[in-house]
Amino acid sequence: MACPTDNTLQERFWKHVNKNGPIPVSCPELGPCWIWTGSANQSGYGQIGTSKGLQVVHRLHWTWRHGEIPPGKEVMHRCDTTRCVRLGHLFLGTHTDNMHDMMTKGRNNQPSGDAHYQRKLTRDDVETIRTLWSQGVPQTELAKRYSRKTNTISKIVNRKRWL
Numbered sequence: 001m002a003c004p005t006d007n008t009l010q011e012r013f014w015k016h017v018n019k020n021g022p023i024p025v026s027c028p029e030l031g032p033c034w035i036w037t038g039s040a041n042q043s044g045y046g047q048i049g050t051s052k053g054l055q056v057v058h059r060l061h062w063t064w065r066h067g068e069i070p071p072g073k074e075v076m077h078r079c080d081t082t083r084c085v086r087l088g089h090l091f092l093g094t095h096t097d098n099m100h101d102m103m104t105k106g107r108n109n110q111p112s113g114d115a116h117y118q119r120k121l122t123r124d125d126v127e128t129i130r131t132l133w134s135q136g137v138p139q140t141e142l143a144k145r146y147s148r149k150t151n152t153i154s155k156i157v158n159r160k161r162w163l
Protein backbone atom coordinates (compact mmCIF):
# COMPACT_ATOMS: atom_id res chain seq x y z
CA MET A 1 0.00 0.00 0.00
CA ALA A 2 2.37 2.72 -1.20
CA CYS A 3 0.89 6.19 -1.30
CA PRO A 4 -2.73 5.07 -1.66
CA THR A 5 -3.99 8.58 -0.93
CA ASP A 6 -2.03 10.19 -3.74
CA ASN A 7 -3.07 7.57 -6.26
CA THR A 8 -6.74 7.90 -5.54
CA LEU A 9 -6.43 11.67 -5.40
CA GLN A 10 -4.95 11.78 -8.90
CA GLU A 11 -7.62 9.40 -10.17
CA ARG A 12 -10.33 11.60 -8.70
CA PHE A 13 -8.63 14.68 -10.13
CA TRP A 14 -8.59 13.40 -13.72
CA LYS A 15 -12.23 12.35 -13.55
CA HIS A 16 -13.10 16.05 -13.29
CA VAL A 17 -10.93 17.39 -16.11
CA ASN A 18 -12.35 18.16 -19.57
CA LYS A 19 -9.47 18.48 -22.04
CA ASN A 20 -11.74 19.92 -24.73
CA GLY A 21 -12.13 23.32 -23.16
CA PRO A 22 -12.14 26.63 -25.04
CA ILE A 23 -9.02 27.84 -26.84
CA PRO A 24 -7.83 31.08 -25.21
CA VAL A 25 -8.66 34.01 -27.51
CA SER A 26 -5.64 36.05 -26.47
CA CYS A 27 -3.15 33.22 -27.00
CA PRO A 28 -4.62 30.43 -29.19
CA GLU A 29 -1.19 28.84 -29.63
CA LEU A 30 -1.55 27.44 -26.11
CA GLY A 31 -4.25 25.04 -27.32
CA PRO A 32 -7.50 24.26 -25.51
CA CYS A 33 -7.95 24.79 -21.80
CA TRP A 34 -8.34 21.75 -19.60
CA ILE A 35 -11.40 22.71 -17.64
CA TRP A 36 -12.03 21.54 -14.11
CA THR A 37 -15.62 20.29 -13.99
CA GLY A 38 -15.71 19.61 -10.25
CA SER A 39 -16.61 22.10 -7.56
CA ALA A 40 -15.10 25.57 -7.33
CA ASN A 41 -14.43 28.00 -4.52
CA GLN A 42 -15.85 31.52 -4.20
CA SER A 43 -13.12 32.95 -6.40
CA GLY A 44 -13.95 30.55 -9.23
CA TYR A 45 -10.95 28.27 -8.78
CA GLY A 46 -11.50 24.53 -8.93
CA GLN A 47 -11.07 22.73 -5.64
CA ILE A 48 -10.76 19.13 -4.51
CA GLY A 49 -10.92 17.47 -1.11
CA THR A 50 -7.63 15.89 -0.04
CA SER A 51 -6.16 14.41 3.13
CA LYS A 52 -4.84 17.95 3.81
CA GLY A 53 -8.24 19.56 3.32
CA LEU A 54 -9.61 21.40 0.30
CA GLN A 55 -6.94 22.28 -2.25
CA VAL A 56 -7.09 24.50 -5.32
CA VAL A 57 -6.72 22.14 -8.28
CA HIS A 58 -4.49 24.15 -10.65
CA ARG A 59 -1.97 24.66 -7.83
CA LEU A 60 -2.18 21.01 -6.86
CA HIS A 61 -1.60 19.90 -10.45
CA TRP A 62 1.37 22.25 -10.75
CA THR A 63 2.98 20.81 -7.59
CA TRP A 64 2.62 17.26 -8.91
CA ARG A 65 4.87 18.24 -11.80
CA HIS A 66 7.16 20.87 -10.30
CA GLY A 67 7.11 20.29 -6.54
CA GLU A 68 6.36 22.83 -3.86
CA ILE A 69 5.39 26.36 -4.87
CA PRO A 70 8.24 28.68 -3.76
CA PRO A 71 7.38 31.12 -0.95
CA GLY A 72 5.94 34.38 -2.21
CA LYS A 73 5.06 32.88 -5.59
CA GLU A 74 1.69 32.04 -7.02
CA VAL A 75 0.55 29.72 -9.82
CA MET A 76 -1.18 31.93 -12.36
CA HIS A 77 -3.09 31.40 -15.62
CA ARG A 78 -1.83 32.56 -19.02
CA CYS A 79 -5.27 31.79 -20.42
CA ASP A 80 -7.35 33.89 -17.98
CA THR A 81 -9.45 30.80 -17.24
CA THR A 82 -9.63 30.25 -13.50
CA ARG A 83 -10.83 26.66 -13.84
CA CYS A 84 -8.09 25.64 -16.26
CA VAL A 85 -5.57 23.08 -14.95
CA ARG A 86 -3.44 22.60 -18.08
CA LEU A 87 0.22 22.90 -17.04
CA GLY A 88 1.16 24.69 -20.28
CA HIS A 89 -1.31 27.43 -19.36
CA LEU A 90 0.09 27.93 -15.87
CA PHE A 91 3.09 29.92 -14.77
CA LEU A 92 4.64 31.10 -11.54
CA GLY A 93 4.01 34.73 -10.75
CA THR A 94 4.29 37.08 -7.82
CA HIS A 95 2.17 39.64 -6.01
CA THR A 96 -1.09 37.84 -6.65
CA ASP A 97 -1.68 37.41 -2.95
CA ASN A 98 -0.90 41.05 -2.35
CA MET A 99 -3.29 42.23 -5.03
CA HIS A 100 -5.95 39.82 -3.94
CA ASP A 101 -5.44 40.87 -0.35
CA MET A 102 -5.65 44.53 -1.31
CA MET A 103 -8.93 43.92 -3.14
CA THR A 104 -10.40 42.04 -0.22
CA LYS A 105 -9.39 44.71 2.25
CA GLY A 106 -10.59 47.48 -0.05
CA ARG A 107 -14.13 46.26 0.41
CA ASN A 108 -14.10 46.94 4.14
CA ASN A 109 -11.77 49.87 4.08
CA GLN A 110 -13.07 52.26 1.43
CA PRO A 111 -12.31 55.93 1.88
CA SER A 112 -15.64 57.58 2.65
CA GLY A 113 -15.11 60.62 0.42
CA ASP A 114 -14.98 59.73 -3.26
CA ALA A 115 -15.40 55.97 -2.96
CA HIS A 116 -18.65 56.03 -4.88
CA TYR A 117 -17.77 58.81 -7.26
CA GLN A 118 -18.40 57.51 -10.77
CA ARG A 119 -15.09 58.39 -12.32
CA LYS A 120 -14.15 57.30 -15.79
CA LEU A 121 -12.29 54.03 -15.98
CA THR A 122 -8.86 54.37 -17.50
CA ARG A 123 -7.20 51.85 -19.73
CA ASP A 124 -5.05 50.93 -16.73
CA ASP A 125 -8.18 50.30 -14.67
CA VAL A 126 -9.49 48.01 -17.38
CA GLU A 127 -6.23 46.09 -17.54
CA THR A 128 -6.19 45.82 -13.74
CA ILE A 129 -9.78 44.59 -13.71
CA ARG A 130 -8.97 41.92 -16.31
CA THR A 131 -5.83 40.88 -14.43
CA LEU A 132 -7.54 40.68 -11.07
CA TRP A 133 -10.44 38.76 -12.55
CA SER A 134 -8.07 36.31 -14.21
CA GLN A 135 -6.47 35.79 -10.83
CA GLY A 136 -9.78 34.88 -9.30
CA VAL A 137 -11.23 38.11 -7.91
CA PRO A 138 -15.01 37.74 -8.41
CA GLN A 139 -16.78 40.13 -10.76
CA THR A 140 -19.09 41.21 -7.95
CA GLU A 141 -16.04 42.28 -5.94
CA LEU A 142 -14.62 44.22 -8.88
CA ALA A 143 -18.00 45.86 -9.45
CA LYS A 144 -18.01 47.10 -5.85
CA ARG A 145 -14.41 48.25 -6.00
CA TYR A 146 -14.94 50.29 -9.17
CA SER A 147 -18.54 51.30 -8.39
CA ARG A 148 -19.79 49.65 -11.55
CA LYS A 149 -22.56 47.19 -12.32
CA THR A 150 -21.47 43.55 -12.42
CA ASN A 151 -22.76 43.52 -15.98
CA THR A 152 -20.25 46.21 -16.92
CA ILE A 153 -17.39 44.28 -15.32
CA SER A 154 -18.55 41.19 -17.19
CA LYS A 155 -18.36 43.06 -20.51
CA ILE A 156 -14.88 44.31 -19.64
CA VAL A 157 -13.47 40.91 -18.74
CA ASN A 158 -15.08 39.39 -21.82
CA ARG A 159 -13.43 42.13 -23.89
CA LYS A 160 -16.73 43.33 -25.39
CA ARG A 161 -15.91 46.87 -24.31
CA TRP A 162 -13.22 48.61 -22.40
CA LEU A 163 -15.10 51.53 -20.88
Ligand SMILES: [Zn+2]
Nearest residue numbers: 033079084089
Ligand atom coordinates in the same frame (compact mmCIF):
# COMPACT_ATOMS: atom_id res chain seq x y z
ZN1 LIG B 1 -6.18 27.32 -19.95
